Amino acid sequence: MMNTNYYKAWEEYMALHPEIDEKEAQLMAPKMQSYEEMLFGFVMFLCA
Structure with a gap:
């Protein structure tokens, strides 16, 4: 994890x-997961 x-x-x-x-968590989880993946992709882009 990042600090x-x-x-x-x-x-x-x-x-x-x-x-x-x-119930709220189930609705929020897919959106939050996509944000995590986008952030990871952006960091990898910066490192390339």
Whole structure:
């Protein structure tokens, strides 16, 4: 995992926000996963 104040993986985000119930989490997860993948792709682009 990255050590940053600005980026949180989905699991870290969920741990920090217990007010999000399971139904909301199921709706949010695909969008958040796509953001994580885009961020990873961008970092790889910068490293190339």
